[in-house]
Amino acid sequence: MRFDTNKKNTAKKRFNLGEFKLLLSLSLQALETNRLRTILTTIGIIIGIATIIIVLSAGRGLEKYIIDQVEAFGADTIEVEMKIPNVSDMEMMSAMMRGAEITTLKVEDFEALKELPNIGNYYAGILGQFKTVYRNNSKTAMIYATTAGLTEIDKQIKIGQGRFFNEKEEKSQAKIAVLGYDLKEELFGAENAIGKSIKINQVNFKVIGVTEKRGGIFYFNYDKMIFVPLKTAQKQLLGVDHVIYGFLQVKDLSKTSETVADITSIMRKRHSLPPDNPDKDDFRVTSMQEALEMMGVVTFGITLLVLAVAGISLVVGGVGIMNIMYLTVLERTREIGLRKALGAKNKIIERQFLLETIIITGLGGVAGIIFGSIVVVLIEWVSGSLGYSFGLTITLDAVLLAISAALLFGIAFGLYPARKASHLSPVEALRYE
Amino acid sequence: MHKEPLLSIKDIKKDYVTGEIVTHALRGVDFEVHEGEFIAIMGHSGSGKSTMLHILGFLDTPSSGQYFFDGTDTTKLTEDDLAEIRNKKLGFVFQAFNLLPRTSALDNVRMPMIYAGIDEKIQFEKAKKALAAVGLSHRLKNNPNELSGGEQQRVAIARALINNPRLILADEPTGNLDSKSTEEIMGIFDDLHRKGHTIIIVTHEDNVSDHAEKIVRMKDGMVFERKISEKHEYIAHNKPRD
Ligand SMILES: Nc1ncnc2c1ncn2[C@@H]1O[C@H](COP(=O)(O)OP(=O)(O)OP(=O)(O)O)[C@@H](O)[C@H]1O
Ligand SMILES: [Mg+2]
Numbered sequence: 001m002r003f004d005t006n007k008k009n010t011a012k013k014r015f016n017l018g019e020f021k022l023l024l025s026l027s028l029q030a031l032e033t034n035r036l037r038t039i040l041t042t043i044g045i046i047i048g049i050a051t052i053i054i055v056l057s058a059g060r061g062l063e064k065y066i067i068d069q070v071e072a073f074g075a076d077t078i079e080v081e082m083k084i085p086n087v088s089d090m091e092m093m094s095a096m097m098r099g100a101e102i103t104t105l106k107v108e109d110f111e112a113l114k115e116l117p118n119i120g121n122y123y124a125g126i127l128g129q130f131k132t133v134y135r136n137n138s139k140t141a142m143i144y145a146t147t148a149g150l151t152e153i154d155k156q157i158k159i160g161q162g163r164f165f166n167e168k169e170e171k172s173q174a175k176i177a178v179l180g181y182d183l184k185e186e187l188f189g190a191e192n193a194i195g196k197s198i199k200i201n202q203v204n205f206k207v208i209g210v211t212e213k214r215g216g217i218f219y220f221n222y223d224k225m226i227f228v229p230l231k232t233a234q235k236q237l238l239g240v241d242h243v244i245y246g247f248l249q250v251k252d253l254s255k256t257s258e259t260v261a262d263i264t265s266i267m268r269k270r271h272s273l274p275p276d277n278p279d280k281d282d283f284r285v286t287s288m289q290e291a292l293e294m295m296g297v298v299t300f301g302i303t304l305l306v307l308a309v310a311g312i313s314l315v316v317g318g319v320g321i322m323n324i325m326y327l328t329v330l331e332r333t334r335e336i337g338l339r340k341a342l343g344a345k346n347k348i349i350e351r352q353f354l355l356e357t358i359i360i361t362g363l364g365g366v367a368g369i370i371f372g373s374i375v376v377v378l379i380e381w382v383s384g385s386l387g388y389s390f391g392l393t394i395t396l397d398a399v400l401l402a403i404s405a406a407l408l409f410g411i412a413f414g415l416y417p418a419r420k421a422s423h424l425s426p427v428e429a430l431r432y433e
Numbered sequence: 434m435h436k437e438p439l440l441s442i443k444d445i446k447k448d449y450v451t452g453e454i455v456t457h458a459l460r461g462v463d464f465e466v467h468e469g470e471f472i473a474i475m476g477h478s479g480s481g482k483s484t485m486l487h488i489l490g491f492l493d494t495p496s497s498g499q500y501f502f503d504g505t506d507t508t509k510l511t512e513d514d515l516a517e518i519r520n521k522k523l524g525f526v527f528q529a530f531n532l533l534p535r536t537s538a539l540d541n542v543r544m545p546m547i548y549a550g551i552d553e554k555i556q557f558e559k560a561k562k563a564l565a566a567v568g569l570s571h572r573l574k575n576n577p578n579e580l581s582g583g584e585q586q587r588v589a590i591a592r593a594l595i596n597n598p599r600l601i602l603a604d605e606p607t608g609n610l611d612s613k614s615t616e617e618i619m620g621i622f623d624d625l626h627r628k629g630h631t632i633i634i635v636t637h638e639d640n641v642s643d644h645a646e647k648i649v650r651m652k653d654g655m656v657f658e659r660k661i662s663e664k665h666e667y668i669a670h671n672k673p674r675d
Contacts, residue, residue: 338533341490425494430531
């Protein structure tokens, strides 16, 4: 009887169901007999993957949140606001806290700026705080005195019931008001507010509209405000004739910087300021486009930070898995030597380990994605019920990154050592230490 | 004996290189084994017995020399071919038993059949029979850590025999066992020999080598003595026949 070496190698098949069944039973048996190792490794992968999902969605959410906040003011607008000349932002803030006021910015300035060919509509406003009463309910509310253009430029202010005031009403000092959603609830409850009369600082106003719920942005909570025509508020409530800021709508965004320059020179002329000394300016011009570009830098920074954190969590998870794998390499190398001594071919051993790796990282990966997503949804749900929405989103690239990370772990810590071991001679593997 | 030998090695050398130091574990060994022989390899520690057995069993490759097994020049075979020989034509018994941990006796014995691609139902039938033959019918489901040394070695023997090999190789199979277990294990080897199996056993103990027909003595990586065991006939004749 001769040993026939040629018979076997001629029949090469792509996929062999019998062999797959064999590998599956070998892999499952190995995973089952080493249950503790299987569980620990899977947990390591679950934690690593879940962390990636959570960190990346948090980063994405934060990024989106910031951009949304800026865009809420309208990406196609230029802001003109009052400023104390010759001082830094910090000094100005503290000066204002102490009650300093700049009263040179007027709605007439905006009327004039509107004549620029690249400017469409505008709105300008000023804020105040007054006691507001409906029947027995009273509330100290933020009054947003504004021109009628507000709702046209800030598209996020939506009217739920009734309507917003128009230009004619604003100019004629009509004593009408639009309530923020929450404030309406607080003053009126379920009762219909439209057409009812409320008292703001003892002055009667008629409610003509209620906004839709919007949620707070930065320190502004529009839902708790009362919108009142600018002229009315200036004369009846505040006793002033200036505004603190206004937004101008840009028609052609590509000409924004020229328009900013035009606005600056018109404003200097109107306020009798020297034409070329920014230190003396009592106003500041900012285009939202510039602001968004600045935000782009900020969000890029956030993205980098998020990636760094995700990277660290990957390393931490990876080290955990590596430790478990490392502890078992000795035993597994001997096992490989023994299997080879009993007649296992290298490719069968490699495929068994590949399948084990796929099963562990597959299970761990899927469980990690589910676990991470549950945490993300929970955070959203809890923060949502507290009135904040971070807008955490699970994105496809996070999932893909997580899956590739899981596979990388599996290959680096499971497959690579097995491959190395299977190329030792059976004796070398059996003697390994 | 005019029949072709089951295996023959010619001028086999094995060098181990550890850094600068080269150990000549085998310095040119010639050796023949005929079908049905029961040979004991003896010699001092470090004389190259295990190295020789590993090469005979294709667990390790020689540095030089020729090895004919079952009529084939094995130096030209691929790794897969060698795996196939180990699987179908050889059975190993190690001093340290080398059972898969946390795996039942039955599954340990099945392992060579799994790699041989034998039908699962037949695997279980044959494995049960093989364990019964070594007196372990009542230990099928036990893991190695639940078995005594002698029992573990009997599982290993059942595993070595399961694919009906041409040659059984055992490296100090009784080295970790007490005298009673040693006698039991050697009784099994005697039976196998009587049934016509070819057996090579490495041992330090005279009461083990006494069971073999031939004794080969090694020294410094060379075979320096071959002789017929005097006690073999006596033991063989005084064993009760079954
Ligand atoms: N992997 C190795 N690397 C280096 N030297 C080795 C290696 N394996 C064996 N040797 C050396 O080869 C020689 C023969 O070793 P071998 O294991 O064959 O001896 P042995 O006769 O089986 O000894 P013992 O009776 O103690 O088991 C020894 O000198 C040993 O140190
Ligand atoms: Mg030895």
